[in-house]
Amino acid sequence: xxxxxxxxxxxxxxxxxxxxxxWPAGNPPIRPEPPYHPQLCRKVRHGVLMSIxxxxxxxxxxxxxxxxxxQNVLSYFTVKDLLRDNLARQHEVLSKQLSxxxxxxxxxxxxxxxxxxEQIRSASVAALHxxxxxxxxxxxxxxxxxxxxVGVSHITLLARTEGDIVGVKSSDPLELNLSTKEWGYWxxxxxxxxxxxxxxxxxxxxxxxxxxxxxxxxxxxxNYVDKWGYYYDGTTNYIINPYVRDExxxxxxxxxxxxHYVREQLKYSPYTLEITGMNPRTFGQPPVYSExxxxxxxxxxxxxxxFGTYEYKDEGRDLEGVRSAMAAGQPVSFITRAQGLxxxxxxxxxxxxxxxxxxxxxxxxxxxxxxxxxQLLHDLxxxxxxxxxxxxxxxxxxxxxxxPLSVIIRKVNEIAHxxxxxxxxxxxxxxxxxLAGRVNAMAGSLASYTRELQEKxxxxxxxxxxxxxxxxxxxxxxNADMEQQLARLRHEGGSLSLVFIDxxxxxxxxxxxxxxLGDRLLTEAAARMEGVVGSAxxxxxxxxxxxxxxxxxxGPEKSAALVRRVMEALAGTYLYEGSEILLTPSMGMSTxxxxxxxxxxxxxxxxxxxxxxxxxxxxxxxxxxSEMKEEIQRRVQLELGLRRALEREELFLLYxxxxxxxxxxxxxxxxxxxxxxxxxxxxVPAEFIPxxxxxxxxxxxxxxxxxxxxxxxxxxxxxxGQGLGISVNLSARQFQQRGLVExxxxxxxxxxxxxxxxxxxxxxxxxxxxxxxxxxxxxxLRETGVRMAIDDFGTGYSSLMYLKKFPVQILKIDRxxxxxxxxxxxxxxxxxxxxxMAHQLKLRVTAEGVETEGQLQYLRGLGCDMVQxxxxxxxxxxxxxxxxxxxxxx
Numbered sequence: 001x002x003x004x005x006x007x008x009x010x011x012x013x014x015x016x017x018x019x020x021x022x023w024p025a026g027n028p029p030i031r032p033e034p035p036y037h038p039q040l041c042r043k044v045r046h047g048v049l050m051s052i053x054x055x056x057x058x059x060x061x062x063x064x065x066x067x068x069x070x071q072n073v074l075s076y077f078t079v080k081d082l083l084r085d086n087l088a089r090q091h092e093v094l095s096k097q098l099s100x101x102x103x104x105x106x107x108x109x110x111x112x113x114x115x116x117x118e119q120i121r122s123a124s125v126a127a128l129h130x131x132x133x134x135x136x137x138x139x140x141x142x143x144x145x146x147x148x149x150v151g152v153s154h155i156t157l158l159a160r161t162e163g164d165i166v167g168v169k170s171s172d173p174l175e176l177n178l179s180t181k182e183w184g185y186w187x188x189x190x191x192x193x194x195x196x197x198x199x200x201x202x203x204x205x206x207x208x209x210x211x212x213x214x215x216x217x218x219x220x221x222x223n224y225v226d227k228w229g230y231y232y233d234g235t236t237n238y239i240i241n242p243y244v245r246d247e248x249x250x251x252x253x254x255x256x257x258x259x260h261y262v263r264e265q266l267k268y269s270p271y272t273l274e275i276t277g278m279n280p281r282t283f284g285q286p287p288v289y290s291e292x293x294x295x296x297x298x299x300x301x302x303x304x305x306x307f308g309t310y311e312y313k314d315e316g317r318d319l320e321g322v323r324s325a326m327a328a329g330q331p332v333s334f335i336t337r338a339q340g341l342x343x344x345x346x347x348x349x350x351x352x353x354x355x356x357x358x359x360x361x362x363x364x365x366x367x368x369x370x371x372x373x374x375q376l377l378h379d380l381x382x383x384x385x386x387x388x389x390x391x392x393x394x395x396x397x398x399x400x401x402x403x404p405l406s407v408i409i410r411k412v413n414e415i416a417h418x419x420x421x422x423x424x425x426x427x428x429x430x431x432x433x434x435l436a437g438r439v440n441a442m443a444g445s446l447a448s449y450t451r452e453l454q455e456k457x458x459x460x461x462x463x464x465x466x467x468x469x470x471x472x473x474x475x476x477x478x479n480a481d482m483e484q485q486l487a488r489l490r491h492e493g494g495s496l497s498l499v500f501i502d503x504x505x506x507x508x509x510x511x512x513x514x515x516x517l518g519d520r521l522l523t524e525a526a527a528r529m530e531g532v533v534g535s536a537x538x539x540x541x542x543x544x545x546x547x548x549x550x551x552x553x554x555g556p557e558k559s560a561a562l563v564r565r566v567m568e569a570l571a572g573t574y575l576y577e578g579s580e581i582l583l584t585p586s587m588g589m590s591t592x593x594x595x596x597x598x599x600x601x602x603x604x605x606x607x608x609x610x611x612x613x614x615x616x617x618x619x620x621x622x623x624x625x626s627e628m629k630e631e632i633q634r635r636v637q638l639e640l641g642l643r644r645a646l647e648r649e650e651l652f653l654l655y656x657x658x659x660x661x662x663x664x665x666x667x668x669x670x671x672x673x674x675x676x677x678x679x680x681x682x683x684v685p686a687e688f689i690p691x692x693x694x695x696x697x698x699x700x701x702x703x704x705x706x707x708x709x710x711x712x713x714x715x716x717x718x719x720x721g722q723g724l725g726i727s728v729n730l731s732a733r734q735f736q737q738r739g740l741v742e743x744x745x746x747x748x749x750x751x752x753x754x755x756x757x758x759x760x761x762x763x764x765x766x767x768x769x770x771x772x773x774x775x776x777x778x779x780x781l782r783e784t785g786v787r788m789a790i791d792d793f794g795t796g797y798s799s800l801m802y803l804k805k806f807p808v809q810i811l812k813i814d815r816x817x818x819x820x821x822x823x824x825x826x827x828x829x830x831x832x833x834x835x836x837m838a839h840q841l842k843l844r845v846t847a848e849g850v851e852t853e854g855q856l857q858y859l860r861g862l863g864c865d866m867v868q869x870x871x872x873x874x875x876x877x878x879x880x881x882x883x884x885x886x887x888x889x890x
Contacts, residue, residue, distance in 0.1 A: 060394035095348035117212035120229030123150035144171035258307035277306035284319035312338035470526035497559035499549035500606035504618035584619035654875035668725025710751035755785025815849025
């Protein structure tokens with residue numbers, strides 16, 4: 001935008017100068033008409049206008065094409081769904097016709113069976129008159145001859161034995177000694193005949209003294225279907241059992257039953273591939289065999305396939321379809337592949353039959369594809385015709401609409417060359433007329449807008465480089481200036497000093513007096529620094545209360561002298577509503593090229609020197625040294641290594657035992673973290689925990705430590721260390737994380753540890769921070785079942801009121817008091833007071849740092865509950881802890 005404004009302004013000024021030079025003396029200027037370029041106009045007319053016309057036409061055409069494509073896609077899937085639903089409904093109608101045909105066939109078959117049953121009864125009566133009343137007087141050969149005379153396949157005599165009804169005589173050797181006890185309702189019918197009762201079971205044909213069972217697979221020869229009859233009038237000690245192996249019943253079922261109907265349907269429906277009747281009780285299950293006299297067969301009622309064929313198999317989904325149809329009482333359909341074809345399978349339950357079954361109908365999916373593809377081709381041809389008409393019409397219409405644009409473009413071209421007085425005259429009451437008016441208004445305002453734009457750009461450039469609060473340069477300006485200075489120094493040589501400034505306890509000023517006062521203090525501090533530095537360098541606000549001084553022209557000695565003057569200026573009091581406020585700085589300085597040859601290294605070096613000033617209590621100025629450089633390098637090495645320490649399994653835990661003075665046994669352990677660095681060896685927590693806190697790595701490390709400690713406690717429990725507690729430290733960063741309670745609850749559930757065995761320790765200084773927040777967070781942790789302890793007690797600023805409110809159970813006396821309590825009466829009094837105070841509040845007390853027998857006995861005499869320290873044991877690897885526990889138990 002700036003370049004455009006400059007270009008327009010330059011052309012306008014040049015145009016006006018040229019015109020001024022050509023004025024006649026004493027005459028007002030006459031504005032010439034802008035030159036007309038026929039070739040340019042032809043280029044515009046045939047290039048740009050045709051391009052816009054083509055683009056508008058294309059927009060219309062593409063819009064219509066997208067609509068047509070969407071309509072065709074929707075039509076494609078809608079027709080496919082409708083055809084699929086229609087085919088599924090056809091399958092339902094077909095299944096109803098089939099179930100009706102099956103019902104009629106069953107009725108007819110039962111009529112035929114009843115006729116056969118009556119014939120068998122006549123044969124039974126004839127056999128009754130031909131046989132003696134006692135089966136022992138009858139021979140098998142006699143039955144064979146008699147069966148031929150009365151026209152049956154075989155005759156068997158059934159007699160009662162103890163607890164069974166057995167075939168005692170038979171013309172069929174396979175029926176001899178045939179037990180019927182396991183025949184279900186058949187056996188019930190035999191019992192009722194022998195008792196001269198009317199047969200009451202629902203199945204079969206019932207006549208006086210007679211019952212005929214339904215046609216069933218022959219128990220003597222499973223390759224046949226037989227019809228049995230049973231006659232008993234009380235004049236004999238046996239039931240006469242003639243039966244026929246009548247192929248007529250089977251043939252009749254085949255000619256009028258479901259298989260016949262299935263064949264007819266498949267003959268006249270080319271897309272119907274298969275119709276199958278499935279037994280929901282046995283389909284997909286292992287075969288249900290019946291066994292008689294060592295022969296196995298499957299009864300008709302237990303066959304998985306009632307009728308039809310089952311060649312188009314997808315057994316897993318077919319079984320699911322059968323079960324779903326029976327459970328819902330509704331048809332179920334799905335698309336699958338069988339025999340290399342894509343098919344639609346429908347499963348229709350027939351529930352009103354005496355023995356419910358499921359009809360499976362398999363249809364070739366290619367029928368749906370053929371119809372849908374034909375419909376799609378028709379739609380595409382119609383869409384192509386519509387699109388051609390729309391494209392031609394839109395092209396002609398766009399040509400008419402955009403013709404006035406040639407005039408507008410010519411005038412805009414004149415405006416672009418600096419002629420802001422150009423006017424467009426198009427008398428139209430539409431958007432093009434409105435556009436012409438807007439172009440005229442733009443030409444009238446563009447000159448003033450250009451001047452304003454230049455002013456605003458200069459202001460934006462200033463705001464981009466200066467801090468809006470203090471007026472000092474900002475981080476963006478520092479980066480730019482620093483790169484410029486470094487490039488100059490690399491080319492010309494020389495030195496540069498960089499000073500990092502951070503105000504001491506500035507956060508407390510904000511917290512106590514509010515951010516408005518803090519902003520005023522920063523503004524005045526920046527002004528004081530600007531007043532001292534002047535033209536010798538630059539003052540930059542990097543954010544918050546951090547500033548940088550860049551001193552490019554002074555040597556190290558002069559820079560240090562100037563920094564001390566800046567420090568004196570900043571350390572002076574600040575007035576606020578009649579009160580004096582003291583604001584002191586901590587400052588550190590690095591020098592190019594000794595302390596770094598890049599902006600980042602110089603800033604980090606100066607920051608390290610400033611941090612050394614902070615460690616000394618603040619209000620100080622430090623020069624960067626090689627010692628600090630080594631500290632920085634080590635810190636960088638530790639920070640980089642710490643990010644991979646967990647996944648490389650370099651972190652490990654040691655466990656320091658906690659001795660219960662009352663019980664005289666190890667009550668638990670405190671988990672202490674160590675880091676085995678691959679290059680630096682063992683790193684103590686005091687060195688790497690602060691780095692983990694600053695980088696946020698303490699959160700995953702702390703979660704790992706708690707999980708590992710809980711798992712180790714469970715291992716000790718398995719080794720015989722029941723009831724041992726485990727203590728784990730929580731850092732300030734962990735304690736403040738939002739998901740802490742959920743994470744701890746998850747670790748407790750994952751490891752399966754009893755929450756009452758886990759103690760979480762927080763430092764006293766952390767506990768005293770933000771009372772209401774701490775109380776709510778401690779209560780939330782207590783609800784997980786863990787115990788809470790305040791570590792390093794006595795070094796902070798705790799009060800009885802805090803301890804009374806906090807839901808903690810344990811106080812841990814800091815080792816600094818325990819180590820000197822036998823020599824220093826003040827420390828002894830502090831220890832006595834803490835123990836008495838804690839017991840008064842019903843808290844348990846643990847003393848840290850116990851290293852001598854005298855300290856142990858003194859604490860025992862004061863009633864201290866637990867102790868830990870080198871006198872009991874140094875921190876131990878996990879495998880050694882359980883041995884020490886058992887030693888104390890002995």
